Amino acid sequence: MNNNQQEIHIFFTINDSYAGYLSTCIISILDNLNSKYSVCFYIIDGGISDYNKDKITSLKIDRDFSIQFIQIDQELFGHLPRSSQAHITKETNYRFLVSSLNFNLEKCIFLDVDLIAIGDISKLWETDIDDFYIAAVIDQAPLKENSWVKDLPLPDNYLYVNTGVTIINCKKWREDNIEKKLFAVSKRYSKILKFPDQDTLNIVLHKKIKYLSPIYNVMPVQNYFDEDQKNEAFANPQIIHWAGFKKPWKYPNVMYAEKFWHYAFKTEFYEEILFKGVQQSIPFPRKIGAVKRIKSHLSFRIGDEILKVKINKIRIIILPFIIIYLIVNYKISKYIYNFLSNFNPDLKLTPLNEYVDYKESLKIKEYLTYRIGNLVLRKPFTFIFYIAKEYREWKERKLQS
DSSP states (O other): OOTTSEEEEEEEEEOGGGHHHHHHHHHHHHHTOOTTEEEEEEEEESSOOHHHHHHHHTOOOSSOEEEEEEOOOGGGGTTSOOOSSTTOOGGGGGGGGGGGSOTTOSOEEEEOSSEEEOSOTHHHHTOOOTTOSEEEEEOSGGGSTTOGGGGSSOOTTOOOEEEEEEEEOHHHHHHTTHHHHHHHHHHHTTTTOSSHHHHHHHHHHGGGEEEOOGGGSBOTTSOOSOHHHHHHHHHSOSEEEOOSSOOTTTOTTSTTHHHHHHHHTTSTTHHHHHHHHHHHHSOOOOOOOHHHHHHTSHHHHHHHHHHGGGTOGGGGGTHHHHHHHHHHHHHHHHHHHHHHHHHOGGGSOOOGGGSTTHHHHHHHTTSHHHHHHHHHHHSTTTGGGTHHHHHHHHHHHHHHO
């Protein structure tokens, strides 16, 4: 990079299926960036194939930038709640770690990948957030009556923010141990979080949030309940964010879709994105099999073996050997799968949220079978002391539902 340029640090978190949309976002940022700046992109890796990593890093644009893929321990997030919204993946929670991924950074920008920049993002970067945890734009959805936000532990007059575009004060996060608080709050309020990562960020950070102009997170597929913010946003949009299930690669008639395709065309993923869009717009029968996939998870299989002891007490003698066998077998199978799918991405399994029984499969994770198995994996040497508590929580949740 040019030593005379100032650096902007931008983080994303994705899995393999979002690689093309990430590339589109990156191209849009670089294409509109002030020449005095260069960008360091950090991608928290939620399972990106080597094939797609090569395509991402081979972006062809005459600008200074770098791309770094960051591996994390995904098991840290095993106990955190998942969103009920099919278009929101578990990788969104990975942003909780941002302040500890690079201790040299005092601040960064964190972006979703269902957006593009059509203005110079350096103006956003220059925002002073020294006295704040984050800077973000007010979300419109919670402004309507009977919003889910009313159930969250937030002040009545608080204006909830959308975290698709945020500037994060990494230094202040580290000083105030924000990372630990995010994990604790997400777990504590798991039953009432509709958008787990975003709700958690609002709960933990709400006392020190700087509100950005709505031009930095223009949401064309949301209803605006504040007319002044709507007028300001669309008068001079800088970042277009298709927050919601109507994405431009699925719905070509959504507002600003042509701008998304303008940048997608400049990536190595253009044909792939186009083909997926055509596939998703044609009413092909969707697959059934998410429930079966969830039941094949190691958590469910271990929990199933433990509960069988209730029927046949003598099984407790061989139970430790069965669990060890299941874990070893799972790790071998996972290694083989990762090796083959990295070699040939076409062998990757269909994402669970593309199955017609996806919502039904999420209920399996609330089964006592799954919860006990997950407990064993989280606390392999002390789980026996927590089984009674796990059972009580499961029974309480069952009665509530």
